[in-house]
Amino acid sequence: MQAKFKKSYRFALKTSLFLSFLITLLMSLFLYVFYTFNIWVVLAFAFSCCFFSFLVIQFRAERLIYRRVKKIYDDLTLLESASLHNGPITTDMNTLTQEIDKFARDKKLEIETLKIREQYRKEFFGNVSHELKTPLFTVQGYILTLLDGAMDNEALREKYLIRASKGVERLTYIVKDLDMITKLEVGDLSLKIEVFDIVELIKGVFDMLEMKAHKKKISLIFDTNYSKPIFVNADKERIQQVVVNLIVNSIKYGRERGTTEVSIENLIKNKVIVRVTDNGEGINKVHIPRLFERFFRVDKSGSRKEGGSGLGLAIVKHIIEAHDEKIYIESDFNVGSEFSFTLEKTK
Structure with a gap:
């Protein structure tokens, strides 16, 4: 009893x-x-x-x-x-009531989770279809035009083949990013942890993206002169990919003659935080919670003028989380955005 x-x-x-x-x-x-x-x-x-x-x-x-x-x-x-x-x-009615209440709560949570996943699945397949459809139709259009007779015009042939090649390149880029994010999600992509200088890595990314930034007259700068190296413990290639994606995004959505500033600060004893700050378009608060979803775009018009696979930020998030680190975002619409992530600092 x-x-x-x-x-x-x-x-x-x-x-x-x-x-x-x-x-x-x-x-x-x-x-x-x-x-x-x-x-x-x-x-x-x-x-x-x-x-x-x-x-x-x-x-x-x-x-x-x-x-x-x-x-x-x-x-x-x-x-x-x-x-x-x-x-x-x-x-015992009291015990039974508690069990039934717990059962109902669990089932409600399970149903809500399934609804969210189903909605996410629909959006994901819709986005994948849309992302792949655009370059596929582009390539198909140019090839059909060439087959219909434009192939005889040498100048037109070269022009259309170059554009078709860019469409195939975009398709390859999307598939490659999809493959990477899938491996990151299921844990199949192993990290090669090593010690490297994060300051040197960011300088290398600046050099890599200098021409892209120059087209929009955007300055890539550090917040201060880092005369000494700052060594971190992480996968160098993946962290470079993170920095490239964040800086490319800041250039894409930055204002002409604007700036993209990178800072590296000591967070706690064995952690540093890398911040990428711009004075570009900024992001509306309502979009921030979904910003790291695959294919999510703030621009609902579907414009692809800026290129990219739509997976950049999702990959960034997964790479940082694979390092057991955190990524943060702060943004004000029409003011600018700041993406930051933590890394393990070596002694």
Whole structure:
């Protein structure tokens, strides 16, 4: 029996006491009128009535409750509730209510999760279809035009072949990024952890993207002069990919004649935080929670003038999380954005 007196027992006891009192009262009146009144006989009769009434009522109540509760358990078992299926059937209403409430909460959470995943799946396949469709149709259009006779024009042939090649290159880029993000998500992409100078790596990225930034007259700068190296422990190639993606994004959505500034700060004893800050378009607060989703774009018009696979930020997030580190974003619309991530600092 549980620490607290079961409600069914209390019900049976109170009912049996009530019945015993009424029966004993009637018997006492009967004895008083027709026979000699004996207090011990009355008490013995009262106790016997109470005891047997309790047994009968408790048995009947439990049987009634058990049958109803068992039906509930059977119905829930059909829904494969392991917590209820493996445990004994209880007739205690408080315990049953708690179990049913827990079951309902778990199922509600499971259903909500499935709905979110289903919505995410629909969006993902829609986005993949859209991303692949554009370059495929572009390549198909140029090839069909060449086959229809434009191939005889040497200048036009070269022009169309170059454009078709760019479409194939974009397709390859999307497929490559999809393959990488899938490997990151399932943990198949191993990291090659090594010690390297993060300042030198960022300088290399600046040199790599100098021409791209020059086209929009954007300056790539450090917040200060880092005369000494800052050594971190991470996968150098992957971190370079993170820095490239973040700086490319800042150039794409930066203002003409703007700046992209990188800073490296000590966070705690063995951590540094790398910040990439720009004074570009900024991001509306409503879009920030979904910014790292695959193919999510703030620009709902579907414009692809800036290129890219739409997977850059998703890959960045997965690479940083694969290092057991954190990535953050702060942005004000029409003011600018700051992406930052942590890395393990070596002594």
